[in-house]
Amino acid sequence: MNPFIFQQKRLRTSRGSTLLTFVIMLPVVVLFVGLAIDLGIAYLAQAQVAKAVDASCLTGMRNYYQGTAQATAVAMAEFAANYGQPLWGAGPVTPTITFGTDANNNRNLTVNATAITKTFFIRMLPQWQTLQVSANAQATRANLIMSIALDRSGSMGIAPPSGSGGGAVLPGAVTDFINDFANGVDTVGMVSFASAVTNNVPIGTNFQTPIINAANAFVYSGATFTLGGLSNAYAQIASVQTPPNENVVKVCVLFTDGYANTSQDSFKVPTATLLQFGGYDSGTDVGFFNATGTQVGDESNPSGYSLGTKYTPTLFYSYFMGKSQSVVRANVTVDAAYRCIQIANAMRANGIFVYCIGLSSAASGVDQTFLQQVANDPAGPGYVPTAYDGIALIATSPAQVGQMFELIASKVLLRLSQ
Secondary structure (H helix, E strand, C coil), X not given: CCHHHHHHHHHHHHHHHHHHHHHHHHHHHHHHHHHHHHHHHHHHHHXXXXXXXXXXXXXXXXXXXXXXXXXXXXXXXXXXXXXXXXXXXXXXXXXXXXXXXXCCCCEEEEEEEEEEEECCCCCCCHHHCEEEEEEEEEEEECEEEEEEEEECCHHHHCCCCCCCCHHHCHHHHHHHHHCCCCCCCCEEEXXXXXXXXXXXXXXXXXXXXXXXHHHHCCCXXXXXXXXXXXXHHHHHHHCCCCCCCCCEEEEEEEEECCCCCEEEEECCCCXXXXXXXXXXXXXXXXXXXXXXXXXXXXXCECCCCCCCCCCCHHHHHHHHHCCCCCCXXXXXXXXXXXXXXXXXXXXXXXXXXXXXXXXXXXXXXXCHHHHHHHHCCCCCCCCCCCCCCCEEEEECCHHHHHHHHHHHHHHHHHHHCC
């Protein structure tokens, strides 16, 4: 036999076998390639649903203060905005949104969603004509324990440039701020300070209307006893007892338009009366005040109080302050600021975030560095990275006060839903 002819016949036989094998395997190859493509499409669809679910869950939880009905509507809208146009034949999706409370009284929100995608290559098999993809997310909202300390000193009631004018805008700013939180769920109280401090609204869960009414009733007069405001706010927060496993965020919010220019202590006088000792933001006047905030004397004439030769006003200040031998406004302010920072440090050591808002004006001014230290603001001097960090915001006009309160509200709400 001719060798060439034999090899040619064998080659033709081999080609025939390959073609037959290819024809037999082609449907299997197409099926596997189609399965890979269809599963890839389903994976992308699932990622789209998951993104929408996550956004919906966080947004709904952050709007919990509006009530579950409104928070649900906001969560639905957020899901629709993030889900966008369905991928590759997936139909419209309506998520399931459920608010609840766990065994430790922590509020939570669960969002579930399922999408159906059409297949293109494996639909030849009846059971593979569509694929189902699902996603779910859950967010927990901490309960809030908060006290707000508001300045009602004399400069607040005087329009610029003689005063800050803060009194004209504070009630509206407080109303908007307090409505950002969940009445009946969160625990909030309010104190205010001028020459004396007042616990306007006891800390509790029914807080919105009492705080709004109290802020609208403020009478602006006197000095700036910031220390008293912070101390009483701290006491309000510390008075709230929570179960060991309840998720809570504790917050103090301070608003002021001037320097901390007043201190209070138990002075060694014959009547053992609790006095306030302070001055104003300009000049060198230093006044003595009784427990109701009435000025009863100054450093040269402490009328009504016979201090005796041992406790002259100069030594009197040195006795309880330990800072200076001179009774002047600057020293009172330095010591009051020091005490405020110590109270704020004690709050942070007990798990409390401190946020500050200052209203600056030509008449009163505001010490931004002091507020940054009170808040442990990362932008300020002496920031302690290992302590709870806050923020100190400065409004340069009364018109900005509401914006500053809303920025603080957003910071607090973010912490509640992290």
